[in-house]
Amino acid sequence: MRLTDTKNNEARLVPLTQAATEVFKQALNNPVRPLDCDLVFFGEPGKKGKLGPYAYTKLWNQAKKQARLDDFRFHDLRHEAVSRLVEAGLSGGRFDQWAQVHADAEEIYPPEGGGPGRKAG
Incomplete structure (x- = not known):
């Protein structure tokens, strides 16, 4: 999928599963x-x-409450997905392209030793 309306105003391709x-x-x-x-x-x-974006906040908060995840943010799902991909061996250029992360991606998502989602150091 090609995204043209992005936060940094740079179009990018996002790979999607079937x-x-x-x-x-x-x-x-x-x-x-x-x-x-x-x-x-x-x-x-x-x-x-005019139609606006779907407001998921109410349903998201209900789901968090039901799951007892008070301090969980929607963005945490992206971080979790990237961590799982690193665990599965995805790294380097393909990883950077998919995750759209910064140059220090391996500090944030270390390939080994640091565990998923733990800052290396």
């Missing part, structure tokens, strides 16, 4: 989704009648 690709295709072909909406996961119209 299952993830299928989810996106289904979401884009959702008959409820207006054709003029460029969002994949959209919420209710705002004050000006």
Whole structure:
């Protein structure tokens, strides 16, 4: 998937599994989704009648409470996924490209010895 609207304004490619690709295709072909909406996961119209991004905060907080994970942030899921990929042996250029991490990625996600998600040092 090619992302053009990013935080740093640099387009990038994001590899997706076939299952993830299928989810996106289904979401884009959702008959409820207006054709003029460029969002994949959209919420209710705002004050000006324009659809905004889906607001998952209420459901996320309910899930955290049910799972007793009070200090867990949504971004922690990305960190966990990257840690598991490092454990599975993904590293170097492919890792950096997929994770979009900084040059010190191996300090944050050490390939061995530091364990997943532990800062080396």
